[in-house]
Amino acid sequence: MRTSDNMPESISSSPHVQLTPLIQILCRFNGGCAPESLHREIRKKYNENINYLQTLTSMTNDDVAIAGIGQRNFTEPRKKALITNHLKHQQMEIYPSKLTKMGADQIFALRGYLRVTIRQYFYVRHRIDLAYPQLPLICVAGGRKHQYFYPIECIDVLEAVEQTENL
Numbered sequence: 001m002r003t004s005d006n007m008p009e010s011i012s013s014s015p016h017v018q019l020t021p022l023i024q025i026l027c028r029f030n031g032g033c034a035p036e037s038l039h040r041e042i043r044k045k046y047n048e049n050i051n052y053l054q055t056l057t058s059m060t061n062d063d064v065a066i067a068g069i070g071q072r073n074f075t076e077p078r079k080k081a082l083i084t085n086h087l088k089h090q091q092m093e094i095y096p097s098k099l100t101k102m103g104a105d106q107i108f109a110l111r112g113y114l115r116v117t118i119r120q121y122f123y124v125r126h127r128i129d130l131a132y133p134q135l136p137l138i139c140v141a142g143g144r145k146h147q148y149f150y151p152i153e154c155i156d157v158l159e160a161v162e163q164t165e166n167l
Contacts, residue, residue, distance in 0.1 A: 017077050021085075022155040023132070025056070038152075039135045042099060050099055053138070056157050057082045059095035070095040070141040071148060079160045082138075086126050086154040094150060096138045104151050105133035118149050128154070 027033050029052055030041035042049045058078045064070045074083045074091040084092045100107055109121035116124075119133045130151050137149040 016161055018159050018161045019156045020159070021153070022056075022082065022157050023135075023153050025157055026053075026152065035132050035135075035153075038132070039103065042136055043101070046099065050096065053082070053096045053099075056080055057093070057095055059093065061095075064095050064097070064141055069143050070097055077158060077160065081158045082155055083158055084150060084154055085156045086122070086128055094138065094140045094148075094155070097141045098139045099136040100139055100149065101136065103132075103134040104130050104137055104149075107137060107149060109149070118151065122151065122154070130154075 023035050023038065026042070026049065027035055027038055029049070030038060030045065033041045058080050059070070059072075071092045071094045074081065074093040078093075081093045082096065084094065104118035104122070107118050109116050109118050118137060119130050122128045122130055130153060132153055133151075135152045137151055138155060140148040140150065142148050
């Protein structure tokens with residue numbers, strides 16, 4: 001899985017910031033299930049999962065409505081954020097609008113053009129072989145009725161960690 005090894009130095013080495021793969025957090029939220037069965041648990045509690053995902057970011061519905069898009073370049077650590085981990089030199093902060101019912105091996109990328117699935121797209125474009133292609137994808141609103149799809153395993157949760165002094 002891709003995690004902090006792709007992060008810029010200032011983010012990954014900061015003692016006040018913690019990166020956790022989203023797949024781990026969702027497994028804990030869904031009763032400690034294994035990643036292989038997470039798609040079943042998410043489908044059982046779809047609304048709870050999407051609401052929980054939206055609490056993991058500092059972006060809001062209002063931010064999306066104003067910008068017209070549910071993602072932005074990640075430039076500075078905030079208290080909490082959902083950020084991509086598959087791009088080497090750029091991370092995007094995202095706001096999930098929904099989860100797909102099908103996985104990356106069934107949904108077509110590029111609006112179905114060339115009949116390439118999201119799984120195939122990530123392999124060809126980013127050289128990432130998704131470990132859990134059956135998991136739902138995070139859907140992010142784009143401009144002009146466009147949607148961006150992100151595999152859960154390509155998202156990290158960034159959280160600010162409170163520093164406490166030991167006396």
